[in-house]
Structure formats: structure tokens, C-alpha cells
Amino acid sequence: xxxxxxxxxxxxxxxxxxxxxxxxxxxxxxxxxxxxxxxxxxxxxxxxxxxxxxxxxxxxxxxxxxxxxxxxxxxxxxxxxxxxxxxxxxxxxxxxxxxxxxxxxxxxxxxxxxxxxxxxxxxxxxxxxxxxxxxxxxxxxxxxxxxxxxxxxxxxxxxxxxxxxxxxxxxxxxxxxxxxxxxxxxxxxxxxxxxxxxxxxxxxxxxxxxxxxxxxxxxxxxxxxxxxxxxxxxxxxxxxxxxxxxxxxxxxxxx
Ligand code: XBP
Ligand code: MG
Numbered sequence: 001x002x003x004x005x006x007x008x009x010x011x012x013x014x015x016x017x018x019x020x021x022x023x024x025x026x027x028x029x030x031x032x033x034x035x036x037x038x039x040x041x042x043x044x045x046x047x048x049x050x051x052x053x054x055x056x057x058x059x060x061x062x063x064x065x066x067x068x069x070x071x072x073x074x075x076x077x078x079x080x081x082x083x084x085x086x087x088x089x090x091x092x093x094x095x096x097x098x099x100x101x102x103x104x105x106x107x108x109x110x111x112x113x114x115x116x117x118x119x120x121x122x123x124x125x126x127x128x129x130x131x132x133x134x135x136x137x138x139x140x141x142x143x144x145x146x147x148x149x150x151x152x153x154x155x156x157x158x159x160x161x162x163x164x165x166x167x168x169x170x171x172x173x174x175x176x177x178x179x180x181x182x183x184x185x186x187x188x189x190x191x192x193x194x195x196x197x198x199x200x201x202x203x204x205x206x207x208x209x210x211x212x213x214x215x216x217x218x219x220x221x222x223x224x225x226x227x228x229x230x231x232x233x234x235x236x237x238x239x240x241x242x243x244x245x246x247x248x249x250x251x252x253x254x255x
Contacts, residue, residue, distance in 0.1 A: 002252040005244075006176040008110055009166050009195065010144075012121040012128055014182035014202045016103050017135055019123075020050065021203065023097035027088035028059070031080045039066070047204045053122040053156045053185055056081040085126045092131055099135040100200070102222030102241060107140050113244045118146040118170055120162040120179070120189070125149040146170055158185040163193035178247045178254075180220075184208035196254030198242065201230060214254040217242060 013019045025046045032039045039062070041049060052058040059077035064070065091097070110117055121128060128149055132141040146169035153161040167174055174194030181187045181197055183205045190197040191212045199213035200220055210216045214234060221227030221241030229238050234253035238246050 003173065003176045005115055005178060005248045005251045007116040007118060007167075007170050007172045007178075008247060009118045009120050009163060009170075009177055009179045009190070010103075011179070011181045011183075011186045012119055012131065013123055014205065015100065015180055015186070015200055016119075017097045017099050017131060018202060019092070019097040019131070020046065023091055024055065024084070024088055026096065027084045027091055028055070028080070030087045031084040034083060035076075035080060037080075050183075050204055051185075053158075054150050055084060055124065057156070059084075081124075085124055089127050089130060092127065093134060097131065097135075100202075100219065101225040102220040102227075104136060104140065105222055106220055106242065106244075107136065107143065109244050111140075111143055115244065115247075116170060116172070117144050118148070118166045119144050120148050120166045122150045122156045122162070125151050158188035158192065160189050160192035160194075163190055163195060167193065167195075176251075178251050181213075184210065187213045196251050198247070198250060214250050215246075 010016055021043055025041055029040050049058055049062060052061045056077050059080050060073050063073035063076055107117065128147060132144065146166050148162050148166045150156055152165055155161055163179060167177060177195050179190030179195040179197045180200060181190055182200050182202050187197050187199050187210060196214050199210045199216045201216065201218055210231060215236065216231040218228040218230060219225045227238060227241050236249040236253050
């Protein structure tokens with residue numbers, strides 16, 4: 001018999017909340033402006049820049065590509081990123097990074113079923129906790145038993161470390177957990193750690209290769225938003241919304 005579902009580990013950017021297009025991207029641009037730099041990241045260009053996970057790493061790679069020497073790029077990326085994080089928190093408090101449909105519903109269903117939850121993200125500790133509290137309320141945010149961020153790992157996604165640390169902190173075997181991700185690198189990280197993985201696409205990840213995912217949907221489903229299935233390689237019964245039972249079936253079907 002396959003192991004029971006004990007825990008669900010959520011990615012944050014693009015999965016719990018739509019943070020990138022109107023949140024992080026805008027904050028990066030405001031940071032450039034405040035430091036008097038000529039760079040601005042357009043919506044489409046930012047989609048390509050997202051291939052470098054981690055805001056500071058993204059900045060460093062971009063500045064390097066603009067011709068800055070490595071040491072100069074690293075120092076400027078650090079300063080810009082510190083500033084960008086403060087700007088992002090402010091934008092997020094003003095609603096620039098909305099919760100994705102159905103996340104609050106699913107969290108409540110998981111709690112009612114006694115299934116534990118954690119976070120595994122490439123993003124920074126400075127804002128992740130506050131985003132969870134702002135979008136979900138203090139009660140739901142407190143249910144995340146482990147919040148593992150970019151600062152906790154030596155190698156970011158697509159490396160599996162962030163998931164391995166989350167599993168370790170939960171004291172849960174990979175075979176008893178499901179990950180929810182929105183991107184190709186995120187799915188690779190989760191599968192590399194041995195978890196079953198649900199992919200929830202968003203505007204920036206429509207073109208990603210989700211061949212490793214155990215189920216791909218447009219949304220998990222919430223009031224007025226159906227869980228439109230994009231790929232269902234195990235042929236599981238998804239239902240009108242991704243529910244605890246959907247995730248249990250996913251866990252059982254995944255290899
Ligand atoms: C998220 C990221 C992050 C965010 C920005 O990836 O790569 O860098 O874009 O956040 P994932 P920070 O959803 O796969 O975890 O600036 O805090 O890094
Ligand atoms: Mg993501």
C-alpha cells in the first residue's frame with residue numbers, strides 16, 4: 001500500500017501568490033531608479049530573467065551581462081537587492097502580490113484533515129513570513145511548521161536541498177509528502193527530493209516543461225475558478241477543484 005499523505009509543501013512565488021509581475025519586478029525597477037541606474041525590466045523580459053532563481057542572483061547575472069566586472073556586479077546586486085526587498089514588502093502590503101485562487105480553501109481543508117504544511121522557496125526570509133501573514137491571516141500562517149527560504153540552502157532550486165530541509169524539519173518521509181509548484185525549476189527540485197508534485201501554471205510559466213510533474217493545472221480551483229487540467233499523466237480523478245482527496249490520489253499514483 002502506498003504511504004498516506006502526511007504533509008504538503010508549498011512554493012511561494014507564483015504558487016501561493018502572484019508575486020512576480022506586479023510585485024518583485026516593479027520593486028527591482030524602483031530599486032534601479034532610486035540608485036540612479038538606467039536599467040528597467042519589462043514584463044516580458046522579466047519572464048526570461050526568472051530563469052535565474054533568487055533575486056540577488058538574478059541581479060548579479062543581469063549586471064554581469066551588462067558588462068560589469070564580477071566583483072562590482074556582486075556588490076551592486078547585494079545593495080540593490082536589500083533595497084528591493086524593502087520596496088517589495090511595501091508593495092505587497094498595498095496588494096501588489098495577490099493570493100492565488102483556492103490557496104486559503106485548500107489550507108483549511110488540509111488543516112481539517114490533519115495534514116501538515118510547510119514552505120520551500122528560493123525567495124528571501126525578509127518578506128516570506130510577512131507575505132503569508134498579510135495574505136492568509138496570522139492563524140493560517142502559523143500552520144506552516146517549516147518555512148525554508150533561499151538563505152537556508154547552499155544550492156537553490158532546481159537543486160532539491162530546500163525540499164530535503166523542509167522534510168527534515170517536518171520529520172516526514174518524501175514518500176508521504178506532496179509539493180505544489182508553479183515552475184519547471186520548482187518541479188525539478190521537488191521531484192529531485194522524491195516528492196510527488198502538483199504543478200499550478202501561471203502567466204510566466206505557461207511555456208515551461210512540466211514533464212516531471214504528476215499533475216498540471218491552471219489553478220487549484222476556488223470560488224468561480226475551476227481547476228482546469230493541463231496534463232494528467234497518471235489519469236487520476238481530479239474533481240472540480242484540487243482537494244485533499246485529489247492530493248491523496250496524486251500521492252498514491254506518483255512514482
Ligand atoms: C522565486 C524566486 C525569487 C523571487 C524574488 O522562485 O526565484 O527570487 O523571484 O524573491 P521559486 P527574492 O518560486 O521557485 O522559489 O528577491 O526574495 O529572491
Ligand atoms: Mg515559484
